[in-house]
Amino acid sequence: xxxxxxxxxxxxxxxxxxxxxxxxxxxxxxxxxxxxxxxxxxxxxxxxxxxxxxxxxxxxxxxxxxxxxxxxxxxxxxxxxxxxxxxxxxxxxxxxxxxxxxxxxxxxxxxxxxx
Amino acid sequence: xxxxxxxxxxxxxxxxxxxxxxxxxxxxxxxxxxxxxxxxxxxxxxxxxxxxxxxxxxxxxxxxxxxxxxxxxxxxxxxxxxxxxxxxxxxxxxxxxxxxxxxxxxxxxxxxxxxxxxxxxxxxxxxxxxxxxx
Numbered sequence: 001x002x003x004x005x006x007x008x009x010x011x012x013x014x015x016x017x018x019x020x021x022x023x024x025x026x027x028x029x030x031x032x033x034x035x036x037x038x039x040x041x042x043x044x045x046x047x048x049x050x051x052x053x054x055x056x057x058x059x060x061x062x063x064x065x066x067x068x069x070x071x072x073x074x075x076x077x078x079x080x081x082x083x084x085x086x087x088x089x090x091x092x093x094x095x096x097x098x099x100x101x102x103x104x105x106x107x108x109x110x111x112x113x114x115x
Numbered sequence: 116x117x118x119x120x121x122x123x124x125x126x127x128x129x130x131x132x133x134x135x136x137x138x139x140x141x142x143x144x145x146x147x148x149x150x151x152x153x154x155x156x157x158x159x160x161x162x163x164x165x166x167x168x169x170x171x172x173x174x175x176x177x178x179x180x181x182x183x184x185x186x187x188x189x190x191x192x193x194x195x196x197x198x199x200x201x202x203x204x205x206x207x208x209x210x211x212x213x214x215x216x217x218x219x220x221x222x223x224x225x226x227x228x229x230x231x232x233x234x235x236x237x238x239x240x241x242x243x244x245x246x247x248x249x
Contacts, residue, residue: 024129025158026126026127058159059159066213070214094223095213095219096208100213
């Protein structure tokens, strides 16, 4: 069984990825990378990652969020984060990445920030 | 109480070490927050040993020891690689390193454990010893 399930949905021109499971070294990180690269290949570059269902993330997973952020930015797009768990928020604070990512608690607020 | 395990140098060993640590820590009566901190530190240290120490060479093991004492919970992870100077690892929180994909594992180990020390093993490889105080 895969470590992570990624479900894609569209809200206007913003693509939301709902992540469920673990974003860790190996399968979880690779699945996220593959999904992001595919969306960029389809010309979708306004991305919102919903992390509410991510029960676990490690330094590789955090690294994958950063890689995704830079890959999307390079394509002229934006990647933002939605509904961080307390654990992920703590890890992003420790790594000072809360200064890098735009983070939202409410989906509606996140979506309107792309306009 | 002490528990020693030897794991092959593959990604699956990260989960395996964490599962063993979880079982051991719970059998020692440690609480969920305590176990959660240990879990992350063990995953990061074993991942480091597999990736950077043994470079995925499955002929080289990752040797993990858990020990519970009055002082706390101690984890030792040894690889059989060429070793490295931990002081040479760039600080991932420096602005110029923030967007790098790697290099945060040691920061997490230092953040979640009370003491972390690195040494070269006399028989080769690196040893990281981590303590979470009770």
